[in-house]
């Protein structure tokens with residue numbers, strides 16, 4: 560039987576985050592919890608134990624195929640920093656494909672699970688407990704690619720935190736490295752309402768993953784499991800153009816966005832977007848022209 564991590568106190572460079580051992584707690588009004596530190600309390604051991612049931616490694620691997628492996632190989636990447644390794648799905652897949660991988664996450668429970676999953680697959684993952692906002696304090700190496708996958712960036716609620724995290728990712732890259740960062744299609748959810756066929760990412764067939772509350776500053780999702788347990792995540796609903804603009808502003812040059820692993824313009828109402836952002840200097844990067852709504856909204860954050 561796997562041992563569960565005990566509740567513990569995690570010191571980041573600036574603050575102390577406590578990881579509870581029992582239930583999630585969002586207070587009296589869960590919709591008021593809009594904080595970049597929340598994730599530590601959200602990924603309680605019970606939820607982390609269920610995470611692999613939610614994502615279903617086998618079906619997720621089938622649904623995304625070799626997309627990330629190919630994207631990394633095409634750009635000559637060998638050394639990868641997985642900054643939101645979660646339970647280790649992509650770290651293990653990349654190790655299996657022969658990449659050198661360092662796996663980090665800000666949740667001790669997730670990291671412990673990733674390490675155990677790595678061992679089950681015959682790997683000792685090089686894990687490190689790191690908050691993206693202080694990544695360079697603990698990770699001093701340079702990488703060909705930083706991957707931030709599984710809709711993880713959505714956990715940052717303040718624009719200041721998003722900029723800092725992106726700047727840390729940028730700094731961890733070699734001069735011609737790439738960042739691969741994905742996100743849910745929140746534009747679709749905010750503008751048209753939620754619809755998902757669970758084909759990608761959250762592939763567990765018997766698990767319900769649906770929004771309980773959505774507004775411009777919060778997407779609160781409920782994850783219900785066959786044994787009756789349910790967990791929640793409070794996330795910031797990133798609009799696609801806004802994410803791209805932030806990446807440009809911290810210095811990324813060419814940014815290519817894919818929708819559900821295909822060219823962006825080929826998919827109607829995708830579930831997820833994947834951005835591949837290049838650090839290498841470009842004489843003429845695609846100029847980003849934000850639409851009106853995106854500008855006014857981002858300025859208010």
Ligand SMILES: C[S@@+](CC[C@H](N)C(=O)[O-])C[C@H]1O[C@@H](n2cnc3c(N)ncnc32)[C@H](O)[C@@H]1O
Nearest residue numbers: 598643645664665666669690691708709711714
């Ligand atoms: C939705 S999970 C995705 C996990 C994994 N990438 C996957 O696809 O299954 C988001 C992950 O991001 C991590 N995370 C969120 N905010 C973070 C932060 N500020 N620093 C480090 N990790 C963070 C969480 O602990 C969690 O493991």
